[in-house]
Amino acid sequence: MIDNNQLLRFTTAGSVDDGKSTLIGRLLYDSKSIFEDQLEAIENTSRKKGYDGVDLALFTDGLRDEREQGITIDVAYRYFTTPKRKFIIADTPGHIQYTRNMITGASTANAAIILIDARNGVIEQTKRHTFIASLLQISHVIVCINKMDLVDFSEDIFNRITTEFEEISSKMIVKDVRYIPISALCGDNVVNRSKEMPWYQGAPLLHTLETIHISSDINKIDARFPIQTVIRPQDENHRDYRGYAGRIESGVFRVGDKVTIMPSGFTSKIKTIDTYNRMIREAYAPMSVSMTLEDDIDISRGDMIARSNNQPQVTQNIEAMLCWLNDENAKPRAKYIIKHTSNDQKAMITEIVYKIDIEFLNRISDDKTLKINDICKVKIRTTKPLMVDSYRENRTTGSFILIDEMTNETVASGMVV
Template sequence: MLDNNQLLRFTTAGSVDDGKSTLIGRLLYDSKSIFEDQLVAIENTSKRKGHDGVDLALFTDGLRDEREQGITIDVAYRYFTTPKRKFIIADTPGHIQYTRNMVTGASTANVATILIDARHGVIEQTKRHAFIASLLQIPHIIVCINKMDLVDYSEEVYNKIIAQFEDISSKMLVTDVRFIPMSALNGDNVVNKSENMPWYQGAPMLHTLETMHISSDINKVDARFPVQTVLRPQREGFIDYRGYAGRVASGIFRKGDEVTVMPSGFTSKIKSIDTLEQTLEEAYAPMSVSITLEDDIDISRGDMIVRSNNKPEASQDLEVMLCWLHNDSAKPRAKYTIKHTSNDQKAMIKEVVYKFNINTLDRINDDKELHMNDICKVKIRTTKPLMVDSYRENRTTGSIILVDDATNETVAAGMIV
């Protein structure tokens, strides 16, 4: 039964000490999703640190530096299963300098859980994380108003924070927002319904995650196959084999389909679709296969096989919503390597069109410098055309990263407009 369960990926976000790691620890602890040896190790560590009970945050703070500082400094992934669903959790840091980690953790999420300290309400980091979740088009947001025990489980405080969050979410592309008052430390409304907040008529967090409808974020219409490598095996039975290997980014390819190779524009038909074990009649995202064509066409890594009646845009000039991830500022008209599917090209940021003021969500038109965590719209020019769709239509072919050639560090992540 569990093998047929739908997988749900969710990320946690919030400011420092809002209780993200404690919330995940409570989820794992109360749902009995922790191995006995892990529990014993955490209990011993908690006693050594002088805690009366189990320090739930230690279930996700796996690095030594994190345990010593008592904070999360990297994206911690945890997996657990209930009788109703499988889950992958990305626990991200709350410090402003680690906002880039939140972008990493949220990039594949179906649900974003944003924690708010009931004592402080909506703050700048809340707005920043909500805005990033909106940009990444995460369809569901659960706002966890945590530490309700420290405000005497006040319904008035809860309603005030809802009003604050709705004021900012109304300016974003967010379709489904749910609010849950809780105390992760005490377990109120995490796995079990709280007796301390009878005024809250909704479901606890785990039940909400188990029953939430999750639609696939894979584009099933636009057939896109970025070529990763060309297979020419020189062994018996495969002497004349020429296959183009890669992962289907979106859509469906079938034997006999008329396809176009981009950017060259040459057309052919699919001769076969192969895996290591067998030949298939069709392949769909995210399957990894090898495709052979009826005609001998010059194809190499970075090219894209698409259906002839449904082509992406091939362009050297891109408009991108960019999140700057690096400590160093962007260099004016500096050249970077842009990575898009299996295609790597040289690129240059031609223009910063505008930046966002995270507090007001207003556009800033007179500031053209990019610093860490800045979110902006830019124009990028590449040396050769990239085959792109908008991020709204296709997450895979609509996303890019920029890499500094000198250090080989990722400096920015972007979504094609």
């Protein structure tokens, strides 16, 4: 029964010391999702650190540097299962210099848990993480107002913070926002309902995660098949085979479909669709297959096969929302490598249209610098055409990363608008 459950990927975000790692530890501990040897190791470590009980944060803070500093600096992934659903958790950093890790953890999430310290309310990092969740089009945002035990479980403080958050979320595209008052340390409203907050009539966090509706991120309409490699067997039985292999990123392909090869624009029909052990009549995202066409066309890695009646935009000029991830500031008109699906091309940021002022959620048009954690709208020029859709329509063909040519570091992630 568990194998047939839906899988929910969710990320946690919030400022440093808001209790993200403790919350996940509480989820794992109270839902009995921890192996005995793990629990024993954590109990031993907790005693060495002088804790009377279990330091719940240690269940996710796995790096030595994190344990020594008591902070999360990498994205820690944890897996657990309840009788109702399977989960993958991405515990992301709270420090502002590690915001780029939050983008990594949230990029595949179905839901985001945003923690707010009840003593501090909505702060800049809350706005930053909410904006990133909106930018990545995460369907569900669960606002957990933590450390309610330190404010005497005050309903007034909970209501004040929800009002503050509603003011900022109203300026963004956030579809579903839910509010839960919790104490991760004490376990209130995490797995079990709190006796300290009878005024809260909603469900605890785990029940919310178990029952939240998951909609697929895969675009089922626009058929897109980026080519990763061309298969040319050398054995005598398959000498005439010429297959185009890759992963279908969206939509459905069927034998006999009329398709267009991009960017060349040549057309053909699908002759066969092959998997590793058999031929099939139909393939859909995210299957990895090899296709053959009725016509002999020059196709190579980075090209894309799409149905002729539904094609992506072929362009060398892209407008995108960009999150700058690198410690080094962007250099004016510097050349980067843009990685989009299986296509790698050289690219240049030709214009910074505007930046987002995270504190006030305004656009800044007169600042043309790009530094770490900046979010902005840019114009990019590539040396050769890319086949793109808007990120709103297709998360795979609408996203890309920029790589520094000299250092090979990923410097930015982008979403096509």
